[in-house]
Amino acid sequence: MGLAAESQFHVLAVDDSIIDRKLIERLLKTSSYQVTTVDSGSKALEFLGLCENDETNPNTPSVFPNNHQEVEVNLVITDYCMPGMTGYDLLKKIKESSSLKNIPVVIMSSENVPSRINRCLEEGAEEFFLKPVRLSDLSRLKPHMKKTKLKHQKQETEQKFENSEIIQNDQKQTPKSQIQHSETESQSQTQLQAHSTIDQQQQSLQQGNNNKRKNMEQGLSSDTDRTRPRYSGIATVV
Amino acid sequence: MEVGQMQRQWMGYMKSLFMEGFLDGQFLQLQQLQDENNPEFVVEVVSLFFEDSERILKDLSFAVDQQSVDFKKIDAHVHQFKGSSASIGAQRVKNACIAFRNFCEEQNIDACRSCLQQVKQEYIHVKNKLETLLRLEQQIVAAGGSIPMMEWN
Numbered sequence: 001m002g003l004a005a006e007s008q009f010h011v012l013a014v015d016d017s018i019i020d021r022k023l024i025e026r027l028l029k030t031s032s033y034q035v036t037t038v039d040s041g042s043k044a045l046e047f048l049g050l051c052e053n054d055e056t057n058p059n060t061p062s063v064f065p066n067n068h069q070e071v072e073v074n075l076v077i078t079d080y081c082m083p084g085m086t087g088y089d090l091l092k093k094i095k096e097s098s099s100l101k102n103i104p105v106v107i108m109s110s111e112n113v114p115s116r117i118n119r120c121l122e123e124g125a126e127e128f129f130l131k132p133v134r135l136s137d138l139s140r141l142k143p144h145m146k147k148t149k150l151k152h153q154k155q156e157t158e159q160k161f162e163n164s165e166i167i168q169n170d171q172k173q174t175p176k177s178q179i180q181h182s183e184t185e186s187q188s189q190t191q192l193q194a195h196s197t198i199d200q201q202q203q204s205l206q207q208g209n210n211n212k213r214k215n216m217e218q219g220l221s222s223d224t225d226r227t228r229p230r231y232s233g234i235a236t237v238v
Numbered sequence: 239m240e241v242g243q244m245q246r247q248w249m250g251y252m253k254s255l256f257m258e259g260f261l262d263g264q265f266l267q268l269q270q271l272q273d274e275n276n277p278e279f280v281v282e283v284v285s286l287f288f289e290d291s292e293r294i295l296k297d298l299s300f301a302v303d304q305q306s307v308d309f310k311k312i313d314a315h316v317h318q319f320k321g322s323s324a325s326i327g328a329q330r331v332k333n334a335c336i337a338f339r340n341f342c343e344e345q346n347i348d349a350c351r352s353c354l355q356q357v358k359q360e361y362i363h364v365k366n367k368l369e370t371l372l373r374l375e376q377q378i379v380a381a382g383g384s385i386p387m388m389e390w391n
Contacts, residue, residue, distance in 0.1 A: 017290075017318065017321060017322060017325070018286055018290065019283060019286050019287055019290060019322045019325050019326065020321065020322075020325055022282065022283055022286060023268075023271075023283065023325055026271045026276065026279060027271065030271055030273075081317065110317075110320065110321045110324060131321065131324065131325065132264050132267070132324055132325045132327075134267055135267065135270065135271070
């Protein structure tokens with residue numbers, strides 16, 4: 001699996017409003033993602049191959065073996081407020097599932113409620129977008145998908161080496177020149193380096209998140225305020 | 239009417255919709271998402287908004303006329319309406335919904351009923367305005383012109 005597959009990133013968008021589905025689909029497609037939209041959390045889980053009944057019957061496997069892996073989903077973006085299963089419930093189900101927990105989840109909500117935002121981020125959501133989502137918000141999605149792809153690759157590498165932990169620990173301290181002789185090892189090294197860059201990115205994103213939360217708490221409590229700054233960028237829009 | 243004149247008319251009309259607060263920046267976001275591959279995007283979203291709004295307004299009229307009023311249900315409908323109007327940039331409908339929700343919380347049925355009338359009015363208003371705007375756009379395109387650049391500072 002190569003990193004070149006960037007344009008192939010596949011996003012599953014979940015929203016009960018047909019208008020918002022249409023909008024998020026267009027936004028994602030404009031940003032060159034492959035998009036699938038569904039109108040409820042349970043349909044999202046079905047699409048991801050997670051069996052909904054696994055709580056009521058612990059003996060059934062949580063994942064339909066045939067369903068899963070058929071379509072790779074690189075990110076789930078979901079509305080928060082939906083009848084039945086909320087976006088928060090969906091987030092929890094994904095993070096509780098061993099097969100799905102690595103899929104980044106982004107929550108969207110029209111309501112700016114700090115406690116809700118914090119709860120979602122604590123539960124493992126990567127981002128929280130205020131609705132209506134704008135084109136500029138979507139640039140924040142890509143780092144999360146890249147991160148997961150790397151994790152995926154790293155896991156595959158780990159499966160190849162049985163003593164992966166020891167090898168990785170060695171590599172962290174081994175100067176680059178010394179490991180060039182082994183192709184597989186140098187590959188992992190590159191991945192590790194890439195990974196640490198991503199970690200840094202993640203850190204700055206985390207800070208970004210915190211700032212964002214702060215901004216939300218401070219300034220955006222009223223809905224009417226929020227639309228004002230948007231005019232500033234409008235001159236070249238249409 | 240020649241194309242240039244229609245375009246100027248469109249610009250003036252658009253400007254008035256923003257000045258009077260019928261539309262906000264979100265509507266320009268929609269226009270930004272329309273391109274040669276999706277030339278009908280705005281019309282499609284606006285049509286969905288009309289259909290959705292009429293369904294919600296019907297549900298709301300029914301809900302406020304019940305013997306025992308379920309304010310949670312009313313609030314859920316208004317929440318939906320607020321979301322869809324925000325998504326297409328129908329600012330005055332959205333603001334009317336925000337006021338409406340406050341009275342749901344207070345469980346004030348008289349205020350809720352008058353809010354419903356207000357929301358309806360704002361919806362009919364913006365619907366007429368959007369229909370006029372989109373008709374103008376169709377005329378411009380039919381005459382071989384393109385939709386002008388919107389300047390808004």
